[in-house]
Amino acid sequence: MGSPRRCAARVGSGPIGDMPDTLTSRSAPADTPQPDSTRLARLVRRGKWLILAVWIALAVVATGFAANLGDVQRDDPAAYLPSGYESSQVAELVEPDPEHPDSETALVLYTREDGGALTDADLAAVADAGAAVAAGDVVGVDGPGDVTVSEDGAGALFPVDIQPEHADDETVDIAVEELREVVHPAPDGLSAQVTGEAALGVDNSGGDVDAALMLTSMVIVAALLLLTYRSPILWLVPLLGALVAVLVARGAAYGLAEAGLAVSDLSSAILIVLVFGAATDYALLFLSRYREELTRHEDRHEAIAEALRRTTPAIVASAGTVTAGLLCLLVADLAGLRGLGPVAAAGIVVSVLVMLTLLPALLACAGRWLLWPRVPWPDRPRGATEHRFWGGIADRVVRRPRLALVLVTVPLCLATLGLTELRTSADPVDKVPPDAESVVGREALAEHFPEGLSAPLTVVLPPGSGAAELAAAETAVSGVPEIAATLPGEPIDERPSLRVEMDVPPYGDEAQDTIREVRAALAEVVDGTLVGGTPAVQLDYHEAALGDTKRIVPLVLVAIAVILALLLRSLVAPVLLIVATVLSFAASLGLSTLVFTEGMGFGGVAADLFVYIFVFLVALGVDYTIFLMERVREERRHRSTREAVRHGVAATGGVITAAGLVLAGTFAALGQIPDVTVAEVGIGVAIGVLIETLLVRSVQVPALVTLLGDRVWWPRHRGSAKENHHHS
Known part of the structure; x- marks a missing residue:
């Protein structure tokens, strides 16, 4: 039997959420504040139902907008570039109306399985396949082009132009699927592959993955919350809050896209896992402190109010740091990267608002019973104050900080050696899973046809150009050594054009040098000529991404350093933490590179992958720094720095571990997406978050702080706890 006061409190914490938690208030109305009730507790008590109703209404409205998010996404590479680049200007001329895009080309390639030359019977089978495509009423296709046989006689192909009706339909996806149904299976002895830019795009996209990604993220979060709290009920509360945050954030993303920001498939996918992960992180921090405060307060409203007072500065600072880092993306040249900044920042703002309002309201409405079977009480903490495992780790770290520092720093330095395998690539093939049919077909195509056939350049002459200018341009381009063929093309916006095929792989270093030579040669004979086409787009994209990296990385580091300095009121701590963060990022990218190349068989990474992983890993990794150091600073008011570190790690180690596992799990869910770049971002951030959580924030940083x-805390002097008491 418990005390009368505790028994009454248990009655008041049942499913009827407005029942008071104390015996002395049982005869009073639920909303009557107790004499010792704080202002914030009274606000929580009175406003909980209104807050709950407002967020439910917002989620319902936002869901309607979020359902149309796919209609406003922009996923063509040229649309990501600003108009100042030649390739984007050509794309605008070719597709003056983005809502009615130009056709995309698929290539149907036939080779013999034994690698030999095609026989007359084989060629007849290829012609029959072309006739079947023409008669098959493939959506968006008028008919195939002429059959072309390679010079070595071992390959034959015919092009198929696919014309979408508008930018958001699924014509290309359906047409590629129908083409594959027509040409498969090939006659005995022949191998048929549908490749080309259209097929690569289809194999890269995988269709609408947002629903699957949301479901996967929810399952991961639910599983980790169950393991964390070992409660059959409590896990539903942060999961519900995270789901509301995702729905509202996606509605906000739709509004930003309508306002003109470029929201891509990558942005939409990252928004889902980012909000699920970040919102759950904030919930874990709040719930950890709420459970701790329940050991000091009989009234749950007082416990919620005190948890809010203690955690809000850290949560807001953490969200502010991530938001500031994301908004640094606004200086990017790449429209997709620039658009991701506000979209993801809006998601973080929504997450923090939900977890500082809706989550406390849900806890206040329900009561203490949500934490069953491990319900903390003032006379029974039930492990709510310190984590036993991390308490032991903290004791060892502060006892031997140099050893702890070496044991973590040396492996991180060794992990950075993986960066020697890092290779950037502008080839769209490297964005597609290596076993996809379009990739296999592309490799076979390169064995039998000129490299540039699958991705020609488009040269557009200035307005008013005539036959003389066109001939001069053709001569100039043909003089570049790596050009295989130069043919007059159809006029583009009443301007003469050329189709240029390169004799080198269209996306490698040789192709980039060739494009630069072509542009230089044309500038000398016909000023104002533009060179576009997919290889030129990828070159310009690659150069823009490298330029963005040089601007964004230092800007993010400065922004985070300033916020940390203001939060911790120190100049030494931010420098220390930034150095640890940069080392952690380098180690994470090194390990990720080995996973990509050795474990998953991926080729080179996209040039903008570096900045994606950097911004998310550094900004989100600082979350755990803030959670830890804010608690250390709080503990330092009452004890020495060494003891403050020990108590800080013991108190936050469990929640930081749980938060890191949740965030790593949600980002790892991106690995299921066929777009290799998206998968690489998810895997890279997941690896980095685990390193941050398990090694850097829980061992390396505490060891450094203990040693210093x-x-x-310089320049702010902090004496011992006794000295502080004496001076006060």
């Missing part, structure tokens, strides 16, 4: 002692 009070110098870590």
Whole structure:
């Protein structure tokens, strides 16, 4: 039997959420504040149902907008570039109306399985396949082009132009699928592959993956919350809050896309996992402190109010740091990267608002019973104050900080050696899973046909150009050594054009040098000529991404350093933490590179992958720094820095571990997406978050702070706890 006061509190914490938690208030109305009730607790008590109703209404409205998010996404590479680049200007001329895009080309390639030359019977089978495509009423296709046989006689292909009706339909996806149904299976002895830019795009996209990604993220979050709290009920509360945050954030993303920001498939996918992960992180931090405060307060409203007062600064600072880092993306040249900044920042703002309002309201409405079977009480903490495992780790770290520092720093330095395998690539093939049919077909195509056949350049002459200018341009381009063929093309916007095929792989270093030579040669004979086409787009994209990286990385580091300095009121601590973060990022990218190349068989990474992983890993990794250091700073008011570190790690180690596992799990869910770049971002961030969580924030940073002692708070002097008491 418990005390009368505790028994009454248990009655008041049942499913009837407005029942008070104390015996002394049982005869009073639920909303009557107790004499010792704080202002914030009264606000929580009175406003909980209104807050709950407002967020439910927002989620319902946002869901309607979010359902149309796919209609406003922009996923063509040229649309990501600003108009100042030649390739994007050509794309605008070719497709003056983005809502009615130009046709995309698929290539149907036939080779013999034994690698030999095609026989007359084989060629007849290829012609029959072309006739079947023409008669098959493939959506968006008028008919195939002429059959072309390679010079070695071992390959034959015919092109198929696919014309979408508008930018958001699924014509290309359906047409490629129908083409594959027509040409498969090939006659005995022949191998048929549908490749080309259209097929690569289809194999890269995988269709609408947002629903699957949301479901996967929910399952991961639910599983980790169950393991964390070992409660059959409590896990539903942060999961419900995270789901509301995702729905509202996606509605906000739709509004930003309508306002003109470029929202891509990558942005939409990242938004889902980012909000699920970040919102759950904030929920874990709040719930950890709420459970701790329940050991000090009989009234749950008082416990919620105190948890809010203690955690809001850290959560807001954490969200502010991530938001500031994401908004640094606004300086990017790449429209997709630039658009991701506000979209993801809006998701973080929504996450923090939900978890500082809706989550406390849900806890206040329900009561203490949500935490069953491990319900903390003032006379029974039930492990709510310190984590036993991390308490042991903290003791070892502060006892031997140099050893702990070496044991973590040396492996991280060794992991950076993986960066020697890092290779950037502008080839769209490297964005597609290596076993996809379009990739296999592309490799076979390169064995038998000129490299540039699958991705020609488009040269557009200036307005008013005539036959003389066209001949001069053709001569100039043909003089470049790596050009295989130069043919007059159809006029584009009443301007003469050329189709240029290169004799080198269209997306490698040789192709980039060739494009630069072509542009230089044309500038000398016909000023104002533009060179576009997919290889030129990828070159310009690659150069823009590298330029964005040089601007964004230092800007993010400065922004985070300033926020940390203001939060911790120190100049030494931010420098220390930034150095640890950069080392962690380098190690994470090194390990990720080995996973990509050795484990998953991926080729080179996209040039903008570096900045994606950097911004998310650094900004989100600082979350755990803030969670830890804010608690250390709080503990430092009452004890030495060494003891403050020990108590800080013991108190936050469990929640940081749980938060890191949740965030890593949600980002790892991106690995199921066929777009290799998206998968690489998810895997890279997941690896980095685990390193941050398990090694950097829980061992390396505490060891560094312990070694530096009070110098870590410079220029603000902190004496011992006794000295502080004496001076006060």
